[in-house]
Amino acid sequence: MTIEIDALAVLAEDLGPAARQFLTRQTRNHLGKEPGALQKTDIDELAKWCSIGIQSALGAQIAEKVKKGLLALK
Amino acid sequence: MKIKRKLLLSYLLIVGLFIAAGVTITYNTMKMAELQSNVKTQIEINDNTYAFQRGLDQKQFGTLMYCTDNSAQGEQIIVDSAAIMVPAQEYLLTALESNGTLLAQFKQAVSLDTYQINGAITQAYTITIGSASAEEKYTQIWGQLTILMAAVAQADQKLADVRSTTAANVASASTEAQNYANISLVIAVAFLAVITAVSVAMSVIMGNRITGPLKKLADIAQKVSLGDMNQRYYLKQEIDVKTGDEIDELVNAFRRMINAFRMTEALSKETEAEEKGKQ
Numbered sequence: 001m002t003i004e005i006d007a008l009a010v011l012a013e014d015l016g017p018a019a020r021q022f023l024t025r026q027t028r029n030h031l032g033k034e035p036g037a038l039q040k041t042d043i044d045e046l047a048k049w050c051s052i053g054i055q056s057a058l059g060a061q062i063a064e065k066v067k068k069g070l071l072a073l074k
Numbered sequence: 075m076k077i078k079r080k081l082l083l084s085y086l087l088i089v090g091l092f093i094a095a096g097v098t099i100t101y102n103t104m105k106m107a108e109l110q111s112n113v114k115t116q117i118e119i120n121d122n123t124y125a126f127q128r129g130l131d132q133k134q135f136g137t138l139m140y141c142t143d144n145s146a147q148g149e150q151i152i153v154d155s156a157a158i159m160v161p162a163q164e165y166l167l168t169a170l171e172s173n174g175t176l177l178a179q180f181k182q183a184v185s186l187d188t189y190q191i192n193g194a195i196t197q198a199y200t201i202t203i204g205s206a207s208a209e210e211k212y213t214q215i216w217g218q219l220t221i222l223m224a225a226v227a228q229a230d231q232k233l234a235d236v237r238s239t240t241a242a243n244v245a246s247a248s249t250e251a252q253n254y255a256n257i258s259l260v261i262a263v264a265f266l267a268v269i270t271a272v273s274v275a276m277s278v279i280m281g282n283r284i285t286g287p288l289k290k291l292a293d294i295a296q297k298v299s300l301g302d303m304n305q306r307y308y309l310k311q312e313i314d315v316k317t318g319d320e321i322d323e324l325v326n327a328f329r330r331m332i333n334a335f336r337m338t339e340a341l342s343k344e345t346e347a348e349e350k351g352k353q
Contacts, residue, residue, distance in 0.1 A: 016334035021341055057340035058333055 003038040003073065007046065010069035014054075014062050026050050040074060047071050077284060077319045084276040088269060095265035102258040109251040113244050119169050120240040122162040123180070127233040129159035130187060134226045137195050141202065141215050152195065159187070176236050183232040190225035194218045287321045291328060303336050 004023070011019035027035045030049040031042055038046065047070035055063035132155035140148025163184060170177040198218040201211055 012330075014330060014333050015337050016330040018334035018337040018341070022337055025341060025344075053340075054337075057337050062333070 002036065003040060003043065004035040006073045007035070007038065007070060010073070011050065011066060013069070014058070014066060022050070022053065026053055043070060043074050077321070080283075080319065081280065084280055088273055088276070091265060091269045091272060095261060095269070098261050098265075099258050102254045102261070106251045106254045109247045109254070113247045113251075115169065116240045116243045116247065119166065119176075120237050120244070122165045122169070123233050123236045123240070125162040126159050126166065126180075126183070127230060127237075129155040129162065130183075130191070130226050130229055130233075132158065133187075133191065133195070134222060137198060137222060138219065141198055141219065145202070170236075176239055179232045179236050183229040183236075186225045186229040186232070191222055191229070194222035194225065198222075284321065287325065291321075291325060295328065298332060298335075303332060303339065 007023055008019050011023055015022055023035050026049045027033060027038060027046065031038070031045055033042075047067045050070060051063045051067040054066055133152055136148045136151030136155060138148070139145075139151060142148075166180050167177075170180055195218075198215050201214045201218065204211065206214065
């Protein structure tokens with residue numbers, strides 16, 4: 001499985017159908033690449049930006065949970 | 075645990091209580107049937123002992139008649155007594171096989187009949203047809219009748235002991251059967267009360283566990299459908315009960331859906347802001 005699919009699985013747990021749109025946005029805007037091009041080395045950065053994005057919309061608790069989930073993909 | 079499994083377990087609990095009540099009452103009923111059969115046997119033993127006793131008395135009476143110038147009638151009465159005593163004796167020797175004490179008592183009565191009573195009758199008959207003088211015959215016959223009456227009295231006592239024992243056994247078995255009947259009644263009432271209480275409690279608990287969260291979820295869904303996205307917090311506060319069943323799964327799916335709405339809304343606002351910035 002690619003990092004994109006793994007990350008989507010983690011995000012979909014809390015974001016449901018909005019997971020793909022959110023991942024695409026955070027990857028493009030903050031990592032400067034497409035989700036399909038994500039590497040293991042991007043995971044730290046991805047976790048950080050996803051956590052920030054989720055915290056403002058859904059709160060710190062979900063943000064922390066998602067961050068841990070993404071970091072576990074390393 | 076899934077709702078279906080919870081309902082099934084509740085059902086099995088109630089069925090289990092019914093089975094326990096059924097087994098206990100069936101056991102008591104079987105014991106009562108056993109006691110009833112025992113009572114029937116004891117009554118039959120009592121009746122046959124009484125018949126044997128009556129036969130002895132009849133034999134004694136027949137002998138007295140035989141010795142007092144009513145020989146034909148007396149002889150007939152003695153023969154009739156045998157017709158009563160023989161089947162009773164046969165029955166009792168078989169029926170009392172399992173009860174050593176009663177069998178010994180009855181055999182003592184039979185022994186008195188065989189040796190002393192029948193012996194006295196034979197002697198009386200021999201004296202009657204003998205050539206002694208009337209006075210001598212009277213004295214000798216009276217002697218034999220005295221032996222006969224004493225033996226009949228002894229045998230009567232033995233048979234009365236057998237009858238009193240069987241009567242006591244009947245009384246004891248009846249009391250025991252009555253106790254089993256009373257216990258069955260108490261068990262039936264107690265189990266009925268427990269089963270009713272458990273059924274009502276299970277219905278209320280299961281009903282509340284299933285309909286309670288669903289009702290709250292329906293209220294929240296109603297508000298969310300009207301645009302109130304803050305329901306995610308209510309969802310957490312009100313229905314965050316880990317039931318481990320389909321309700322839990324439904325709440326999680328609903329929470330995820332609200333998160334998706336909120337995230338989509340947030341992303342739209344960001345996109346909108348970015349576009350405004352570009353302009």
